[in-house]
Amino acid sequence: MAKEKLVIVGSRGSKLALIQTNWVISELKRLNPGFEFQIEKISTKGDKITDAPLSRLGGIGLFTKELETALMKGKIDIAVHSAKDVPTELHEGLMIGATPKREDPHDALISNNNANLEKLPDNARIGTSSLRRKAQLLAFRPDFKILDLRGNLDTRLKKLETDDLDAIVVAYAGLRRIGYAGPISQIIPFDIMLPAVGQGSLCIEIRNNDARIYQIVSSIDDTQTRIAVEAERALLARLQGGCQVPIGAYAQTQSNEVFLEAIICTVDGDHAIRDSHSGPTSQAAKIGDELALRMLENGGKRILHEIRQEFQGRIDHI
Structure with missing residues (x-):
C-alpha cells in the first residue's frame, strides 16, 4: 500500500471508542475508495485513572490529550473523539476536520x-x-x-x-x-435532563495544514450536526465549562435557524439557570456565545464561581 493511500486513525481502546472509530472508517472507505485505514490504539489519562471522579481529576483533555499529541507528532493522521470530550480550545495546528451525523443525544x-x-x-x-x-x-x-x-x-x-x-x-x-x-x-426527556455539549456526536480531529486528510475526512461531515455542535461548544467556551461544571446544552437546526437551550446547575440541584436562544445558522457560534453571556448575567456567574471554589481544593493532580 502506497504511503499516500494509507491513513492512520487514532482511537482510544475501549469497546465503544473502537466501535465509533470502525464506523468512521467504514464511512470513509465507502466515500473514498482506494484508501486504506489502520487503527492506532492510544490510552488516555481518563482511561488509566478509573478510581476517581472525573470532577476531581482536574485539567482538560482527559480523553483527548494523548491522541492530540500523536496527531501533532505525525504518528497518526486523524483522531476520532466523542465530541463531548473535545476541549473548546484546540491545540495550535489542529482543527476539527469533520463532525459526522449525530446519534440520539438523550x-x-x-x-x-x-x-x-x-x-x-x-x-x-x-x-x-x-x-x-x-x-x-x-x-x-x-x-x-x-x-x-x-x-x-x-x-x-x-x-x-x-x-x-x-x-x-x-x-x-x-x-x-x-x-x-x-x-x-x-x-x-430534555425537560428533565439536557445532555452534555456535543453528546451523541463525534469529532474527527486533524492537522490544520493537512489538505490530503482534510479532503478525505470532510466527506463525512454533516452540516446540521456541525452547526448544532458549533453553537453548543461556543456556549461552553464562554462558560469555561468542563467535567467540574454541571452544564447541559442542546442545539438543533430547522430551515436556516439554530435553536439552542442550556442549563447551569448547582451541584446539589437546588438552583438552576435555564435559558434558550435562536438565530441564523450562519451565526451558530454567536448564538452560543450570546446565550452564555445572558446566562452568566442572570445568575450563572455566581453558580459557576461557587462550584469552582468548592472543587478547587478537591482536585487530585494525579
Whole structure:
C-alpha cells in the first residue's frame, strides 16, 4: 500500500471508542475508495485513572490529550473523539476536520426493576460519572442518592448488578452504538435532563495544514450536526465549562435557524439557570456565545464561581 493511500486513525481502546472509530472508517472507505485505514490504539489519562471522579481529576483533555499529541507528532493522521470530550480550545495546528451525523443525544436510565425516574424507590441509589447528570437528577428528585460510577460503558452496565445500585444513567447514543439489547427504563426527556455539549456526536480531529486528510475526512461531515455542535461548544467556551461544571446544552437546526437551550446547575440541584436562544445558522457560534453571556448575567456567574471554589481544593493532580 502506497504511503499516500494509507491513513492512520487514532482511537482510544475501549469497546465503544473502537466501535465509533470502525464506523468512521467504514464511512470513509465507502466515500473514498482506494484508501486504506489502520487503527492506532492510544490510552488516555481518563482511561488509566478509573478510581476517581472525573470532577476531581482536574485539567482538560482527559480523553483527548494523548491522541492530540500523536496527531501533532505525525504518528497518526486523524483522531476520532466523542465530541463531548473535545476541549473548546484546540491545540495550535489542529482543527476539527469533520463532525459526522449525530446519534440520539438523550441520556438513558437503566434501573433494576425497569422503573422510570418518577417510580424509583425513595432514596434510590443512582450511579453516574457526570456532575451534569447528578445536578439535574437532584433537581428532579432531591431524595436520590448519587454515587460515582467510572469505567467504560460495559463496566458501568455491570456495576448496576454488582454495586448495590437501583439505577444508572448513561448516554443513549453509547447504548445504541454498542448494540445494547437489554431493557432501557427511560429515555430521559430534555425537560428533565439536557445532555452534555456535543453528546451523541463525534469529532474527527486533524492537522490544520493537512489538505490530503482534510479532503478525505470532510466527506463525512454533516452540516446540521456541525452547526448544532458549533453553537453548543461556543456556549461552553464562554462558560469555561468542563467535567467540574454541571452544564447541559442542546442545539438543533430547522430551515436556516439554530435553536439552542442550556442549563447551569448547582451541584446539589437546588438552583438552576435555564435559558434558550435562536438565530441564523450562519451565526451558530454567536448564538452560543450570546446565550452564555445572558446566562452568566442572570445568575450563572455566581453558580459557576461557587462550584469552582468548592472543587478547587478537591482536585487530585494525579
